[in-house]
Amino acid sequence: MAFSIRLTEEEKRLAECYAKLHSLSLGEAFKQALFEKIEDEFDVAIANEAYDEYIQSGKRSKPISELWQDLDL
Numbered sequence: 001m002a003f004s005i006r007l008t009e010e011e012k013r014l015a016e017c018y019a020k021l022h023s024l025s026l027g028e029a030f031k032q033a034l035f036e037k038i039e040d041e042f043d044v045a046i047a048n049e050a051y052d053e054y055i056q057s058g059k060r061s062k063p064i065s066e067l068w069q070d071l072d073l
Helices: 009-021 026-056 064-070
Strands: none
16 A cells, blocks of 8 residues: 655655664655554553553452463463
8 A cells, every 4th residue: 555645845854864864765664653653552542441440440450360361371
């Protein structure tokens, strides 16, 4: 899948400098940044869900043995 975005000259220079600094093509730099952002937001959502569960449980944590069982360890 291909797509295009419009950047100001300043945004383009910044993006190109970032890509060059990390030895990436401009496309790879944008792709990497996009997926890092998605992963970060997913991690925040999971953390918020876990925190809500913690609060609803009366601020009690689960025993480590339960975690091991959940992870099949």
